[in-house]
Amino acid sequence: MPQLPEQRLPVELFLDLDRGGPVPLYYQVASRLERAIRDQTLPAGARLENEVALAARLGLSRPTIRRAIQDLVDQGLLVRRRGIGTQVVHGKVTRNVELTSLFEDLERSGQKPETSVLSIEQVVADEHVAEGLGVERGSPVLHISRLRSADGVPLAILDNVLPEAFVDLDRADLERHGLYQLLRARGVTMRVAKQRIGARAATTKEAGLLDLPRSAPVLTMSRTAFDNSGVAVEFGQHCYRPDRYSFEVTLVDR
Amino acid sequence: MPQLPEQRLPVELFLDLDRGGPVPLYYQVASRLERAIRDQTLPAGARLENEVALAARLGLSRPTIRRAIQDLVDQGLLVRRRGIGTQVVHGKVTRNVELTSLFEDLERSGQKPETSVLSIEQVVADEHVAEGLGVERGSPVLHISRLRSADGVPLAILDNVLPEAFVDLDRADLERHGLYQLLRARGVTMRVAKQRIGARAATTKEAGLLDLPRSAPVLTMSRTAFDNSGVAVEFGQHCYRPDRYSFEVTLVDR
DNA sequence: TAGTGGTCTAGACCACAGA
DNA sequence: CTGTGGTCTAGACCACTAT
Numbered sequence: 001m002p003q004l005p006e007q008r009l010p011v012e013l014f015l016d017l018d019r020g021g022p023v024p025l026y027y028q029v030a031s032r033l034e035r036a037i038r039d040q041t042l043p044a045g046a047r048l049e050n051e052v053a054l055a056a057r058l059g060l061s062r063p064t065i066r067r068a069i070q071d072l073v074d075q076g077l078l079v080r081r082r083g084i085g086t087q088v089v090h091g092k093v094t095r096n097v098e099l100t101s102l103f104e105d106l107e108r109s110g111q112k113p114e115t116s117v118l119s120i121e122q123v124v125a126d127e128h129v130a131e132g133l134g135v136e137r138g139s140p141v142l143h144i145s146r147l148r149s150a151d152g153v154p155l156a157i158l159d160n161v162l163p164e165a166f167v168d169l170d171r172a173d174l175e176r177h178g179l180y181q182l183l184r185a186r187g188v189t190m191r192v193a194k195q196r197i198g199a200r201a202a203t204t205k206e207a208g209l210l211d212l213p214r215s216a217p218v219l220t221m222s223r224t225a226f227d228n229s230g231v232a233v234e235f236g237q238h239c240y241r242p243d244r245y246s247f248e249v250t251l252v253d254r
Numbered sequence: 255m256p257q258l259p260e261q262r263l264p265v266e267l268f269l270d271l272d273r274g275g276p277v278p279l280y281y282q283v284a285s286r287l288e289r290a291i292r293d294q295t296l297p298a299g300a301r302l303e304n305e306v307a308l309a310a311r312l313g314l315s316r317p318t319i320r321r322a323i324q325d326l327v328d329q330g331l332l333v334r335r336r337g338i339g340t341q342v343v344h345g346k347v348t349r350n351v352e353l354t355s356l357f358e359d360l361e362r363s364g365q366k367p368e369t370s371v372l373s374i375e376q377v378v379a380d381e382h383v384a385e386g387l388g389v390e391r392g393s394p395v396l397h398i399s400r401l402r403s404a405d406g407v408p409l410a411i412l413d414n415v416l417p418e419a420f421v422d423l424d425r426a427d428l429e430r431h432g433l434y435q436l437l438r439a440r441g442v443t444m445r446v447a448k449q450r451i452g453a454r455a456a457t458t459k460e461a462g463l464l465d466l467p468r469s470a471p472v473l474t475m476s477r478t479a480f481d482n483s484g485v486a487v488e489f490g491q492h493c494y495r496p497d498r499y500s501f502e503v504t505l506v507d508r
Numbered sequence: 509t510a511g512t513g514g515t516c517t518a519g520a521c522c523a524c525a526g527a
Numbered sequence: 528c529t530g531t532g533g534t535c536t537a538g539a540c541c542a543c544t545a546t
Contacts, residue, residue, distance in 0.1 A: 063535070063537095080482075193505040194504050196503075219473075251353045253443075280516090334531095336532045513543085518537100524531080527530105
C-alpha cells in the first residue's frame with residue numbers, strides 16, 4: 001500500500017444502477033464517478049479503488065468498469081499509472097468542449113443567444129468552398145452569413161456554407177435556432193469536426209458589426225463538420241470578439 | 255448488402271503482426287489501417303469489412319479489432335453507424351495535435367526551431383500562478399520567458415512557470431532543447447493539458463520581439479499541463495504571430 | 509513479493525438499419 | 528429477415544511499481 005494521498009472507497013451509492021434500461025452501465029458508472037469528482041467527494045489527488053475490486057463490489061465485469069474509468073481519463077479528470085493506481089487530476093475541472101455549436105454553448109452557460117441573418121443565398125462553390133466542403137467546384141451550395149449576439153452584445157460573425165441538400169434552409173428558422181439544431185431536426189448527426197483556430201485584424205466591415213475599433217484583433221475559427229456517414233455537411237469561417245469569447249481545449253495522451 | 259459506396263476487403267497484408275512483441279496488437283492493427291487510409295488504399299467513403307469478419311480473418315478477437323477501429327474513430331478518420339458499417343471520413347486527413355510542445359511541432363514539420371531565453375529566474379508564486387499551477391501562494395517557482403523562432407523568423411513568446419522541483423533548470427539547456435524534452439529527460443511524462451486559446455493586441459514589447467506593428471493581433475494560449483500522477487508541472491502563457499501559427503483541433507462525438 | 513493497470517480471448521445478447 | 532455495430536461477461540496472462 002503506497003503512501004500516496006489516500007485510498008478512497010467511493011460509497012455504496014452506485015446502487016441506483018439501472019441494469020435493464022437503455023443507458024449503458026459504463027455510462028452510468030462514469031456519470032456517478034464524474035459527479036463525485038466535481039463534488040469533491042473524490043478530491044484532487046485521491047486514489048480510486050482498483051478496477052477489480054470496484055467491479056466486484058458493484059457486481060459488474062472488469063471491462064465495464066474499465067470503460068467507465070477510461071472515459072473519465074479521456075476527459076482529463078483521471079490519470080492512471082500501472083502498478084500505482086488511478087488518481088484524480090489536480091487543477092480545476094473544466095467541462096469539455098463537445099461537438100456543439102456556439103448557440104448551444106451560450107444557451108448552456110445561461111446567456112441568451114440572438115442571431116441576425118446578414119445574408120442567405122444560393123451560390124456555386126468556388127475553389128475554396130469546394131475544397132473545404134468536399135464537393136465539386138460549381139456545385140450549388142447555400143451561403144449563410146450571420147451575426148451572433150449574446151445578451152445584446154455582438155459576439156461573432158458566422159459565415160457558413162452548406163451542401164445542396166440544405167439550400168432550402170429558411171431565414172426565419174436561422175434567426176430562431178442554432179444551425180446545428182436545424183440540421184439535427186433534419187436527421188443529421190454531427191460526428192467529426194476539424195477546426196483551425198487563429199487570429200487576425202478585423203476588416204472594416206467586421207469591426208463595424210462587432211462594435212470594435214478599426215483593425216482590432218479578432219479570433220478566427222474555420223471548421224468542416226462531418227455527419228455520421230462521413231460526409232461534410234458544413235464548412236464555416238467564423239470570427240469572434242476576443243474579449244468575449246475563447247476556446248477551451250483539453251488534450252489527453254493516449 | 256446496402257448500396258453504399260462499396261465494400262472493401264483490406265488486403266491480407268496484416269500478416270506481419272508481431273504477436274509476442276511489446277507492441278499491442280490493437281495498435282499494430284490500427285497503424286496498418288491508418289496507413290491504408292492515408293495511402294488512399296482505403297479512399298474516402300470506403301466501407302470497412304465488419305468487425306467480426308475482420309477479427310476472424312486476422313485471427314484476433316473481436317474486442318481487439320474493435321479497439322483498433324475505435325482508436326481511428328477517435329482520431330476522426332473513421333465513422334461508425336450501427337446496422338450500417340464503418341466508413342472512411344471524407345475530407346483531408348489531418349494529423350492530430352497530440353500532447354506536444356511547439357518545439358516538437360516545428361521539428362516534425364521540418365522547420366528549425368530556435369530559442370532565446372529572455373529571462374529565467376526563481377520567484378514566488380503570486381495569486382495567478384498559484385491558481386494556474388495548483389501550488390500555495392508564495393511557493394518558490396521558476397519563471398522562464400523565451401522567444402521561439404523558426405527558420406530565423408520570430409514565432410512566439412513563451413512564458414512558463416514551473417514548480418519548485420524544476421528551479422534548477424538551466425539556461426543553456428533551454429536554448430538547445432524544448433521544455434517538454436527537458437522534462438521528459440527528468441522522467442516526467444505529460445498526460446493531460448488544459449488550454450485556452452484566444453486573441454488580443456500585442457503589447458509594445460511583444461510587437462518588438464515578434465517583429466510586428468504596434469498593437470498587431472496575436473494569438474494567445476494559456477495552458478496547464480499535468481503529469482501522470484495528476485500534478486501540475488507547467489503553467490504557460492504564450493503568444494504567437496498569427497500569420498505564422500494556428501491551432502488545429504479535431505473534435506469527435508463519443 | 510504483492511498490488512496495480514494493460515492486454516487479450518471467446519463467447520453472448522441486444523438495438524438499429526436495410527431489403 | 529439479415530447484417531451491422533453496441534454492450535456485457537468471466538475469465539487469463541503480462542508488465543510495471545512499490546515494499
